[in-house]
Amino acid sequence: MTVCYPNHAIHPLEARIDHRNADPRRPHRPRTGFGKALLVESRTQADLFVTCIIDQIYPQVGVSVVRVLRKLGVAVGFPEGQTCCGQPLYNTGYTEQARRLARRVLDGFRDSTYVVVPSGSCAAMMANFYPELFRDDPEMLEQARTLSSKVREFSQFLTDVLGMDDAGATYDGSVTYHPSCHLLREMGVRNGPIRLLENVRGAEYRELPNAEVCCGFGGTFSVKYPHISEGMVADKVANVTSTGADTLVSCDMSCLMNIEGALSRQGSDMRVRHLAQVLDDDGTHS
Amino acid sequence: MPEVKTRDFPAASAVSILDPQIRMALQRAGTGFDGGRRECIEEVTPQVWEEWREQARQTKLHTLDHLDYYLEMLEERVSANGGQVHFAADAAEANAIVADLVRTRGVRIATKSKSMVSEELNLNHMLESIGVDVYETDLGEYIIQLAEETPFHLVAPALHKSKEEVSRLFTEKLGVPPMDDINALAAAAREALRQRFLEADLGISGANFLVAETGTLVIITNEGNGRLCTSAPRIHVGITGMEKVIPSVQDLAVFLRLLPRSATGQRITSYVSMVSGPRKHDDEDGPEEFHLIVVDNGRSRMLADPDLREALMCIRCGACLNICPVYQKVGGHAYGWVYPGPIGSIVSPMLVGLDQASDLPQASSLCGACREACPIRIDIPRMLLHLRHKLAEEPDAGGRAKGTMPRPIANGFAKVMANPGLLSATRKFARAAQAMLLGSPISPLARGGRGIRKAGLPLLSKWTHSRDLPEIAPRSFGEIWKQELSNPDGER
Structure with a gap:
């Protein structure tokens, strides 16, 4: 029996994993005592795509990302002129408009070794959906695939590129973790952020019940169907609160904006933090 | 064909979500059916x-x-x-x-x-x-x-x-x-x-x-x-x-x-x-x-569309319903036709006409739980995106925006985001407007909690119905980078 397997049926994540494993830029970490000079030689270069929501609303998260990366010896760049990855347009069906923004990102990060994105959702847009946006344009598709191979969500960059489970951070409090849907199901990042949190000194990690259920944000979904979105975030808040943790952590500020918005409305004093803020000793209370 | 009520989804879902009996029934489906499915996977x-x-x-x-x-x-x-x-x-x-x-x-x-x-x-x-x-x-x-x-x-x-x-x-x-x-x-x-x-x-x-x-x-x-x-x-x-x-x-x-x-x-x-x-x-x-x-x-129409034919692989097990956070809130009748839930949001528009069912592809946060649960790995989120794309490409008829976002807003957003100078100017304007409105006693905007509690403006009011809204930050990250973070030791 001939089994036909058209290209579009291959999950982009699977396609991506293949060329990632073969990534020649994957740095070699020194394992011996005399590796110090070597470390300087092979200092990992990463350019930050900060995301528009962090740029405009939560800049302190971007500051923490930069501080954590620098603390870990990464040479951080911030290509100028970056704005939005185009996901709001892509998710509402405006693909031509989304391509317009995607071209800017492809151009702006052409020379990057790695592109670090402190959002699972925006990272998924760049890594998985850009190649789909340009699937009928061979030249742009090539660029999109190249960028895709360089994109890492923040926690993923720490665990997979730097090979790090412990960022050497200290945090005073109990933390619970909401895995954002795109980080989980598009980027395939499940345990890395939890390992990083478990290794934070002073932090007590508490598992979130029904963690992998969406918080109800979904971009324009939250205002197209506010009643459904509200119901979903109410469940999330109830689960988050049931942990008794004093800090909620995630890797996506859009989900956290949604959950914090509901927590705030309920008068909760729970702290809400991006993972980078918890890993940033100086930034946790900013 | 039975009466097509897919257009009623927004109103019908707003009613069904409040029904305590539906809520209890859906919990049974969630814990019973989906819980059983998970146990089976662990077992094999x-x-x-x-x-x-x-x-x-x-x-x-x-x-x-x-x-x-x-x-x-x-x-x-x-x-x-x-x-x-x-x-x-x-x-x-x-x-x-x-x-x-x-x-x-x-x-x-x-x-x-x-x-x-x-x-x-x-x-x-x-x-x-x-x-x-x-x-x-x-x-x-x-x-x-x-x-x-x-x-x-x-x-x-x-x-x-x-x-x-x-x-x-x-x-x-x-x-x-x-x-x-x-x-x-x-x-x-x-x-x-x-x-x-x-x-x-x-x-x-x-x-x-x-x-x-x-x-x-x-x-x-x-x-x-x-x-x-x-x-x-x-x-x-x-x-x-x-x-x-x-x-x-x-x-x-x-x-x-x-x-x-x-x-x-x-x-x-x-x-x-x-x-x-x-x-x-x-x-x-x-x-x-x-x-x-x-x-x-209508199935030949689905077969002919390479982006939608996957929906024909469905074996009607209902796993996507049992795990979908939207179906789990609103139940099956709100979807207004034979097939509810995530797979229904693709099948119904294709069988009754996208025009009739334009609200369904929007009824998803694109969380992807359905794809994870589907025994055939049907990529439901990508098909919902494809339908949203079809809707956005169609000219809006009768003043009813078919897409999630009206076209002028999408164009405006793209224009601003494609031009950092324009974004910066927009930001300045928005900051000024925010400050003015938050400072005025007769404003549609009012502070509360950790941000803005009341926003009597289109769209924003839908957010602030049950959630507080953060304010636009005093400085953008781009500004902070320029002023404080760039070039620590010769980095670019």
Whole structure:
């Protein structure tokens, strides 16, 4: 029996994993005592795509990302002129408009070794959906695939590129973790952020019940169907609160904006933090 | 076709989400069905589960790529077995075929086992209109037939009915005394239906699978009603969609493993019935005639669209409903047509028309839980995105924005975000407007909690209905980078 397997049926994540494993830029970490000079030689270069929501609303998260990366010896760049990855347009069906923004990102990060994105959702847009946006344009598709191979969500960059489970951070409090849907199901990042949190000194990690259920944000979904979105975030808040943790952590500020918005409305004093803020000793209370 | 109420989704979902009984029923589906599914995966091991999924997916992809070939094979083998295959282009044609059989064979009473395609056709209504007494025999379907409702869930049509409600319904319609025991209720239904099984001239069934190689119709049930419907009456009519065909009996095995585990968390259903044609001359029982109606009803449109044909791989297990946070809030009836939930949000627009069902592809946060649960790994989120794209490309008619976002807003957003200078100017303006409005006593904006509590502005008010909104930060990250973070030791 001939089994036909058209290209579009291959999950982009699977396609991506293949060329990632073969990534020649994957740095070699020194394992011996005399590796110090070597470390300087092979200092990992990463350019930050900060995301528009962090740029405009939560800049302190971007500051923490930069501080954590620098603390870990990464040479951080911030290509100028970056704005939005185009996901709001892509998710509402405006693909031509989304391509317009995607071209800017492809151009702006052409020379990057790695592109670090402190959002699972925006990272998924760049890594998985850009190649789909340009699937009928061979030249742009090539660029999109190249960028895709360089994109890492923040926690993923720490665990997979730097090979790090412990960022050497200290945090005073109990933390619970909401895995954002795109980080989980598009980027395939499940345990890395939890390992990083478990290794934070002073932090007590508490598992979130029904963690992998969406918080109800979904971009324009939250205002197209506010009643459904509200119901979903109410469940999330109830689960988050049931942990008794004093800090909620995630890797996506859009989900956290949604959950914090509901927590705030309920008068909760729970702290809400991006993972980078918890890993940033100086930034946790900013 | 039954009445299409897909346009009512926004209003209907706003009502159903508040219904406490629906909420309880949905929790049962979530913990019972989905919990059972997860236990099954653990039992067979996730690795084996993934192998099964891949095998099933490849089989379905292959079959769809050669659908014409396998449908011809199916027709040939069913005929060789002494049955007859009818191809129906749409609901009207399918109903006409059934009506013709009823007239020429003098059918008075029909029993039916569960069939979602017959819901597409509104077959019961048609049969009643030509004087046939038709009885649903799946317990859930029987309940909703008595209640004159439509299925709430793909595999549990009466999921939303409490046993108290069913008891009242049975008392009213069957004249039995009130009872509060589920087994007693099932016994009452069995009692009422038994006579119908014996009287019926026509048995109607759906099909979970059609095996091309052997011309076999496969149904899997838990109640045994399917077997009675397909064997006791003198005529058996199977009605199903053309995508249900699979190449061989060998291919069937993996689907029989995947379907019950995904649907209800069962390793296997109580009955797996395989019907290959009418009674043979040496058979003791079985129908004299076997007809198989293979329905298109919009499926060719899906097959022709490479971005949507995957939806034809669906085996109607309902796993995506049980895990979908949206279905789990609003329930099945809000979706307004035969197929609810994530898969329904693709199938309904394709079968009733995207224009009629433009609200459904938007009814998703694109969380991807459905794809993770689907035994065939159907990429539902990407198909929802594709439908959103189709909607956005269509010109807005009658002032009703079809897309999630009106086109001028999308264009404006793209324009600002494509120009950092313009973004910076927009930001300055928005900051100034925010400061002015938050400082004014007669403003639609008011602070509260950790941000803005009240925003009497379009869209924002929908957010602040139950959530506080953060303010635009005093400095953007880009500004902070320039002022404080750039070039620490010669980095760019």
